[in-house]
Amino acid sequence: MKKEVMIKLIFTFIIFTFLLSGVFAVQTGTCAITTRAACPNNNNNDGTGGYIVMGLAASTNSHGQLSTGTPAYSYVLCCGFSNGATTCTGTNKIIGLSSSTNAHAEIPSSSVYSSANNVCYGDLSCASTTASSCPAGQIGILSLSSTTNAHIGAFADYSTKICCSGTLTFPCTLKSAYWSVDGINPVTSASSSVAAGQIVYLVVKGSGAECNGKSVSFVSSPSVSSNISSVAFNGDTAKAMWNSAWQTSGILGGDASYSFTATLVSDATKTVGSSTPTLTVTKISDATCSGIITCDGYKDANQCNTNSPCDTDINQQGSDVGFDCTQSNSFCQCSWDNSTSTCGFSYGQLQSSTCGNGYTLCQAIGGSYCYPGNACPLTDIPTTNNDSICNAGEGCSSADCNGQQDNCATGLTCSGGMCSSATAPIVDPTCDYGYTTCHKAGTSRNYCYPGNSCPLSDVPLANNNGSCDFGEGCSSIGDCKDGDIDGCSAGLYCSSGKCSSSNQPASLGSCKISQTIDKDCNTAPVGYKTISWHGTWTGSTQTGTAHDQCLAGGTVTVPCPAQVQLPFFDYLELIGSVIVIGLIYIGLIFKKKIFKKK
Numbered sequence: 260m261k262k263e264v265m266i267k268l269i270f271t272f273i274i275f276t277f278l279l280s281g282v283f284a285v286q287t288g289t290c291a292i293t294t295r296a297a298c299p300n301n302n303n304n305d306g307t308g309g310y311i312v313m314g315l316a317a318s319t320n321s322h323g324q325l326s327t328g329t330p331a332y333s334y335v336l337c338c339g340f341s342n343g344a345t346t347c348t349g350t351n352k353i354i355g356l357s358s359s360t361n362a363h364a365e366i367p368s369s370s371v372y373s374s375a376n377n378v379c380y381g382d383l384s385c386a387s388t389t390a391s392s393c394p395a396g397q398i399g400i401l402s403l404s405s406t407t408n409a410h411i412g413a414f415a416d417y418s419t420k421i422c423c424s425g426t427l428t429f430p431c432t433l434k435s436a437y438w439s440v441d442g443i444n445p446v447t448s449a450s451s452s453v454a455a456g457q458i459v460y461l462v463v464k465g466s467g468a469e470c471n472g473k474s475v476s477f478v479s480s481p482s483v484s485s486n487i488s489s490v491a492f493n494g495d496t497a498k499a500m501w502n503s504a505w506q507t508s509g510i511l512g513g514d515a516s517y518s519f520t521a522t523l524v525s526d527a528t529k530t531v532g533s534s535t536p537t538l539t540v541t542k543i544s545d546a547t548c549s550g551i552i553t554c555d556g557y558k559d560a561n562q563c564n565t566n567s568p569c570d571t572d573i574n575q576q577g578s579d580v581g582f583d584c585t586q587s588n589s590f591c592q593c594s595w596d597n598s599t600s601t602c603g604f605s606y607g608q609l610q611s612s613t614c615g616n617g618y619t620l621c622q623a624i625g626g627s628y629c630y631p632g633n634a635c636p637l638t639d640i641p642t643t644n645n646d647s648i649c650n651a652g653e654g655c656s657s658a659d660c661n662g663q664q665d666n667c668a669t670g671l672t673c674s675g676g677m678c679s680s681a682t683a684p685i686v687d688p689t690c691d692y693g694y695t696t697c698h699k700a701g702t703s704r705n706y707c708y709p710g711n712s713c714p715l716s717d718v719p720l721a722n723n724n725g726s727c728d729f730g731e732g733c734s735s736i737g738d739c740k741d742g743d744i745d746g747c748s749a750g751l752y753c754s755s756g757k758c759s760s761s762n763q764p765a766s767l768g769s770c771k772i773s774q775t776i777d778k779d780c781n782t783a784p785v786g787y788k789t790i791s792w793h794g795t796w797t798g799s800t801q802t803g804t805a806h807d808q809c810l811a812g813g814t815v816t817v818p819c820p821a822q823v824q825l826p827f828f829d830y831l832e833l834i835g836s837v838i839v840i841g842l843i844y845i846g847l848i849f850k851k852k853i854f855k856k857k
Contacts, residue, residue, distance in 0.1 A: 633676030711756030
C-alpha cells in the first residue's frame with residue numbers, strides 16, 4: 260500500500276514539475292484551454308508565457324467565468340499575445356456568459372446575455388463558424404455546444420467554432436533570409452557570384468500573414484552605401500533590391516563576399532542573418548560590357564530583365580524609338596523574350612485610376628487620378644469630344660458619361676459629375692504604383708496623385724511623431740520612410756516619395772520592341788548605325804498614342820559609342836601608375852648621370 264502511495268506521489272510531482280516548467284504552456288500567438296498553473300499571466304514573448312482571459316470549470320464540456328470570477332476555476336483560456344487587457348471595447352467580444360461565474364455561453368454576435376458578462380480580449384475581432392477551420396489570418400479560440408446556452412470546449416470539441424483576428428494576434432518573427440538572383444530562389448554555390456552592377460535581391464521570410472505590412476531594415480557586411488532601403492512585407496515575404504557593388508579590399512582591392520542582417524523595424528530584437536553561401540561580387544572586366552550598349556546586347560535572361568551589369572541607358576533607348584521614359588506614368592525596361600531567347604526594349608504605361616464613390620476622374624501630366632468631389636483641380640479636366648458617347652477616360656465631368664460607368668468602380672455610375680452609388684460607402688483610396696497620398700485642403704478626404712508630390716497645397720496631414728500613420732502619405736517628410744506602406748495598395752511600399760515595389764507595375768499596356776540592324780557601326784560611313792524596329796503591344800488598352808506608335812514601328816539612326824572602353828581607375832591602377840611613373844623618373848635620373856660621366 261505504501262509503495263502505491265509513493266508511486267502516485269512521484270507521478271504527481273512529475274506532472275506538477277512539467278506544469279511549472281511550461282511544457283504545457285500556451286505558445287506565443289495562440290489561445291488555448293490549459294491549467295491555471297500553466298498560464299502565469301505574464302507573456303514572455305518566447306512561447307512560454309500567456310495571459311488569463313477567462314476561467315473554465317473543466318478542459319471541455321465546461322461552464323465559464325470571467326477572468327475576475329471567484330472562486331477561481333482551475334482551468335483557463337490562456338492567450339500568448341497582446342498585453343492581457345480583458346476590457347471590452349464593443350468590438351473585441353470572444354463569447355458572452357450568462358453570469359460572471361458558473362455560466363453558459365453564447366457566440367459573439369448574440370446579445371441574449373448581459374454585456375457586463377462578455378469575455379473580451381485585446382483588439383480581437385471574433386465570429387462564429389461551423390467550418391472545420393478558421394479563415395486565413397485568423398486563429399481558433401474556443402468551440403461551443405450551441406450558439407447560445409452552450410457549454411464550452413477546446414476549438415476541436417464542438418461544431419460551433421469561435422475564430423478571431425487582430426493586429427496583436429500573431430507576433431511577426433523573422434524565419435530566414437537569403438540572397439537571390441531572380442528574386443525567388445536562394446543563390447547556390449554555383450550561382451553566388453555576380454558581376455558588379457548586377458541587381459540582386461535580399462529576401463526575408465517571416466512567420467506568416469501576421470508580418471504583412473511590417474517593415475524590415477538591412478545591414479550588410481561588409482557595409483555598402485545606403486542603396487539597400489528598408490522594405491515592407493508582402494504576405495510572409497520581404498524583398499529588397501541591391502545594385503551590387505565591387506569594392507576594394509584593403510589597399511590592393513579585390514572581390515568581396517557579402518552577407519546581411521535583417522531587422523524588424525517595429526521590434527529591433529527580432530533579427531535574422533542571411534544564410535550561406537554568401538554573395539560574391541566580382542569586378543566587371545573590360546570586355547564584359549563590350550558591345551552591350553542597348554538591351555539587345557544581353558544574352559542572359561537575368562541580366563536582360565535587371566539591365567545589369569552594364570546598365571544600358573533605358574531612357575535614351577526609349578527616346579530613340581519615340582517613347583518618353585521620363586514621364587511619371589511611363590516605365591521602360593529591358594525584357595527577355597523566352598520564345599526567341601533574345602533581349603529587347605519594352606515600354607509600358609501605368610494603370611489608370613478606377614474611381615470610388617464620391618470621386619471624379621482627372622488627368623495630370625503624369626497620369627490620371629481620382630479626385631474627391633465633382634470637379635478637378637487646376638486644369639486637370641479630362642478631354643471630352645462631346646459626341647454623346649462615353650469614351651474611355653473622358654470621366655464623369657463629361658456630359659457624355661452621365662449615367663455611364665466610365666472609370667468608376669464596379670457598381671458605380673457617373674452622376675452629378677462624379678462616381679456615385681446610393682449604397683456604397685465613401686472610402687479614401689489606397690494608392691497604386693507610382694502614386695502618392697494627397698489630402699484635399701479644407702476637407703477630410705484623401706486621394707492618390709501620380710508622382711511623389713501633391714498639387715496646390717494638398718500635402719498630406721503629417722503629425723511629425725516619427726511614425727508613419729495612415730494617410731500621412733509617402734511624401735510625408737520625417738514620418739513615412741522608404742519601406743513604410745502608409746496608404747499604398749497591397750504589395751506596395753513607399754520608395755522615393757511614392758508607392759512602389761521591387762517588381763514592375765500592372766499597366767495599361769506594354770510595347771515589346773524587336774530591332775533589326777540595317778547598318779552597323781563598322782559599315783561605311785562609320786560613326787552611326789541604322790536600326791529598323793517594330794513593336795508588339797500587350798495589355799488591357801488597345802488604343803492611344805503609345806499603342807499606335809508601337810504598332811507603326813520605324814527606323815532610327817543611333818550614334819556609335821567609342822570603340823574602346825576606359826577601365827575603372829581604382830587603387831590597383833593608381834599604385835601601378837605611381838610605380839611606372841617612379842621607374843620612368845629613376846630611368847631619367849640614371850640616364851642623366853650617364854651622360855654627365857661621358
